[in-house]
Amino acid sequence: MMPIRxxxxxxxxxxxxxxxxxxxxxxxxxLNVESGKEFVYKINLxxxxxxxxxxxxxxxxxxxxxxxxxxxxxxxxxxxxxxQFSTSFTSNAKGTCELHFDNTNSSEASLIALDxxxxxxxxxxxxxxFVLVVIAVLLMVVVTGYIIMGKYS
Numbered sequence: 001m002m003p004i005r006x007x008x009x010x011x012x013x014x015x016x017x018x019x020x021x022x023x024x025x026x027x028x029x030x031l032n033v034e035s036g037k038e039f040v041y042k043i044n045l046x047x048x049x050x051x052x053x054x055x056x057x058x059x060x061x062x063x064x065x066x067x068x069x070x071x072x073x074x075x076x077x078x079x080x081x082x083x084q085f086s087t088s089f090t091s092n093a094k095g096t097c098e099l100h101f102d103n104t105n106s107s108e109a110s111l112i113a114l115d116x117x118x119x120x121x122x123x124x125x126x127x128x129x130f131v132l133v134v135i136a137v138l139l140m141v142v143v144t145g146y147i148i149m150g151k152y153s
Contacts, residue, residue: 013135031112033065033103039112041099045072045091046120053099053116054086065110066102 033039045051057063067085068078072095079085091097103110120127 013139027117028113028115031101031114032109033101033112034109035106036104038100038102038104041101041114043097043099043116043118045095045097045118047091047094048121049091050088050119050121051091051097051116052088053114054084055099055112055114056084057082057101057110057112059106059108059110063110065106066100066104068100068102070098070100072097 031039031041043051055067057065064081064083066078066080067082068076070076071089071093072091073093099114101110101112122130125133
């Protein structure tokens with residue numbers, strides 16, 4: 001049977017690993033923008049987040065639609081008519097990034113395949129790497145404690 005200390009350490013490591021799985025948010029969605037309408041997709045961001053996204057539109061005749069981005073600092077980038085786009089940027093303010101898909105000039109609906117990923121950063125490092133460094137330091141402290149305790153037993 002395992003000693004209580006080893007069981008607690010294994011439980012702590014398991015909890016940290018399970019907690020780390022939700023750090024990076026990657027989404028792949030299909031959006032349907034009806035003809036004559038505009039669709040706004042919102043992404044919540046913190047300051048310093050890195051965002052990568054791309055989309056491709058499909059339609060029966062012309063799949064182009066007007067696309068613009070409103071960044072969290074209220075800056076608007078109008079990219080005109082396009083059927084595909086890809087970019088990455090770092091958010092310099094906390095807020096909502098809005099992706100505007102405007103299909104008002106079309107007579108048919110467009111299907112949009114949207115992929116995006118948001119990476120959070122702590123002290124200039126990706127959050128996942130930061131958490132792994134913290135876990136490694138914690139494990140080194142535990143191992144050092146066992147070595148020191150073993151010498152005095």
